Amino acid sequence: MAFDGITIANIAQELNQTIVGGKINKIAQPENDELMITIKNNRTVYRLLLSASASLPLIYLTDNNKPGPMTAPNFCMLLRKHIGSARILSVTQPGLERILIFELEHLNELGDICRKKLIVEIMGKHSNLIFCQEDNTILDSIKHISANMSSVREVLPGRTWFIPHTQDKKDPLTITEEEFFDFVCTKPMAAAKAIYTSLTGFSPLMAEEVCCRAGIDGGFAVNALEKNAKLHLFRTFSYLIEDIKNGAFTPNIVYQGDEPKEFSALKLTQYQDLREETYDSISGVLETYYAMKNRITRIRQKSSDLRRVVNTALERNVKKYDLQQKQLKDTDKREKYRIYGELLNTYGYSCQPGDTSLKAVNYYNGEEITIPLDGTLSAGENAKKYFDRYGKLKRTREALEELLVETKEEIDHLESISTALDIALDEADLVQLKEELIEYGYIRRKGPTGKKQKITSHPFHYRSSEGFDIYVGKNNFQNEELSFKFASGNDWWFHAKGQPGSHVIVKTNGKELPDSVYEEAAALAAYYSKGRQAPKVEIDYTLKKNLRKPNGSKPGFVVYYTNYSMMAEPNIRNLQEVQD
Template sequence: MALDGFVISNIVYELNQTILNAKISKIAQPENDELLFTCKGSNGQFRLAMSASASLPFLYLTDQNKPSPMTAPNFCMVLRKHIANGRIVKIYQPHMERIIHFDIEHLDEMGDLCQKTLIVELMGKHSNIIFCNSDGKIIDSIKHISSMMSSLREVLPGRDYCIPATQDDRLNPLEVTEEAFMDMVMKKPTSITKALYSSFTGLSPLLASEICHRSSIDGDMSVDSLDDDGKKHLFNNLTWIAEDVKNHTYKPNIIFKGKEPIDFSCIELTQFSDYDAKNFDSISQVLEEYYASKNVYTRIRQKSVDLRKIVSTALDRNRKKYQLQEKQLKDTEKRDKYKVYGELIHTYGYGLEEGAKKLEALNYYTNEMITIPLDSQLDAKGNAQKYFDRYNKLKRTYEALTKLTEETKTEIEHLESISTALDIALTEDDLVQIKEELIEFGYIKRKKTDKKARIKSKPFHYRSSDGYDIYVGKNNYQNDELTFKFATGNDWWFHAKGMPGSHVIVKSNNEELPDRVFEEAGMLAGYYSKGREDEKVEIDYLQKKNVKKPNGAAPGFVVYYTNYSLTIHPDISGLTLVSD
């Protein structure tokens, strides 16, 4: 719930600085749950985008336009009828809720001045956009909620609008007193973080964690574990954040983990010191970039769900098979013991009595006395042959299992490399090449009607701080192409040690590379590998001419026997991606 009451307060403040008293010149509904207003005022023209999406609700100012359907939906037509050319006279947030009210003045059919209210509720799966009369009667909403869908509140034309049901005892974080904080918040039998966000309107778990971090307190501890000083620290840090909001001292920012956005806020997030924070002048810029970036990762992950399931299923099956094969292989370790038993019975069995159940003999391999169990129904020759048969059977099993186990291990490594490629993929074109590999190796059946996909995906192209070109394969086919067709003998090759990952090629131009290029190429090899989340990753690197591909090996699989190593932190935030 990064889009909390504090972020909403920043949005409301920004809207009051830009579109208050502006005229609504255009109203569009590009998606079923999304509106786009064009507003013109003394500050210029602005586009206001808002969405009641259950997964990603938003409201922000944008420069981007979106195409609208040829026939406007009913809700859009209702808004155009009532408030087209209307003027926004008031924008406010009730009680730090995730709700924004727009009071709009317009002329009715008789030319009289009227007022309507557009209410945007940004509350996750309960998000909605509701259009009301000045007396609070609902005219229409972008989502109709009947009593069959919710027993708490109906949102239908003609019903009275009421604010969504929230806990009545929640406090306003901008108005709370120290006494109320100590009595109501610091006496809850729960964790400190949960006590904070469950006690205040508009306070998200993210900000509750931030308050704990600023207070140097572990938010997972129970409230009971806090002493008076700790409680005082919490209250003070909450108050300081609230003061920033009251004074409109906002610091819009997005937290990035590599290239992926993981959180945003209008408050400085000190708890993410290990990640990259990008600051903005406008909360609208934050929301627009965050949702655009998040959509890239969300869309690709949704598109790759089927491929991930195929790879995951195949990996689970092969890992179980590998465990069973290793267990069976371990059982064959006693084969040499049976061979020795057979030999010793041949050597010392001439004196065995009929029906003997054991033989005491000197093991001339270890110079120790051992006891060999015997079958009393067999003579010495028969017992020796029985042990030799066991030995030969286990030997054959060992030879077959050794080969099978190696094949299974190779298949697991291949599947893990495909899984890593799915994590790296950023576009649908990247997924096409991965799917082709799964088809080629029999994990997916190609339909008779399917033609071989046209491959458009290209490797990543970076440029080092010293101007050298660095290329990173996104999948196994690209890894092979880079290493064995694109790179020349004196180019440098990098790969994360002992784990699946991309081949990284530095074009050396037959020059001696600066040390910084090796470090930056190593960072790329670490980041585009299974170890991208690790603090440190060991990287192997060598000249391309020393990298070999075994006959019949899967794509991306190589061998090398001499290499250099370096250890890096896989952070590529300072590297430049080139748009080819």
């Protein structure tokens, strides 16, 4: 779990710098296991999200509000009663535990000053939000845990809250060199695993980071390391701990392509080949990371049915194409049968009844060949038999050549839809792709016959560094419209060579394009293509007036005979998308 004790330490630092000393203004419970607390401090309003979700527990500051239900749940009502206007005295983290303790001061019904604690436990499926007296007596929790549910600890009103020590781990903030050697370095397991199973608050990611910084393979057995290597591992670990103690955090997200791969409160050196983006706050990292992850996950879930349809049809057509190619290859022998027939007509006079073969000189190349014969037939009848075989194979080949073209077009069309599914960012993009699949018979339309869903998806719109507008189709219908309805004759058209991808149109408005615009448009064509994971993609580009659309072809299919080519890196980080 990347949301480890080190991330919590960074959050604690951020909250101490922002909300400590502030006053709670509002408490809402948008979900059964989630709180949204609004705090005013130094004339600034902060929104703190606390989630005890079993699948995604979170703590971070956000600018986005999540309103609660009309009738507040009991836990929310209790918090409002006691700490609805409380002052936040401190935010502390015990050791490197995945726990934050909010110490709150408020006035009771008699006007006396009282203190309470709101404890946030980020422990995977065991996450919880617990409201306690100052002496750790539990007043209530967002999740009630009885003895029947846990033999380790009850979380119920009246019980005493304590940190459950379910695993024998050391505190990394206080561990000594001798303890590290004895407790971590003697274990017969991988070095990274020994670190995260021995020390509180360390995730596998950060354990690997310690090994990477120490120049040690995280998968190598730690007990097999030489003494100097163990010492170097401890010192590297100590430097990292010093950064945590000193609050020297570097919140960041590591991206693989445009998809977030990992986040961390400390710089990750183990991903040197991937793009890293640093942030001013860990809250910004968490909100961005999980929003992007959720969006990607959600669109993949929403598109799963369409992907299944496309992949099934694609597999079927690829198998059909392979079979047709094999059948086409079998027709190569047709010329042999024609020559047999011609030679039998020429030399058949020398055949005797019952002969099963005839040796003759092939007058096309001067070589002697042996022609198999059916002994029950005459030479003329054998010749007719070979001509019939030749005619059948010739007709088969002609039919197969047409079928191969149709099947290849079908495969190209399906691959273009598959690429468009990879490009899709929201449900509106999927609606247009579904319409295309319906129109070409891959999906049956449900509901009233002929009634189409409303199309709200539009092409991407970018603006180049020189101020030129660049448009990118998200699917075949948009590609078709951009290339043949939207673009004018002297606009430039870009597309990945020989593979599915978006049509990219640069509006010139009658001006000459600077070289940088060609490069930026090519980068977009590379990025929005099947080759977006490749280091470089070959891009064809030409004026729109050079494009032609064959009659009866699938949407987005074009031909051109005059073009230029260039290699482009699928990198669009420096391009500005325009929100129309």
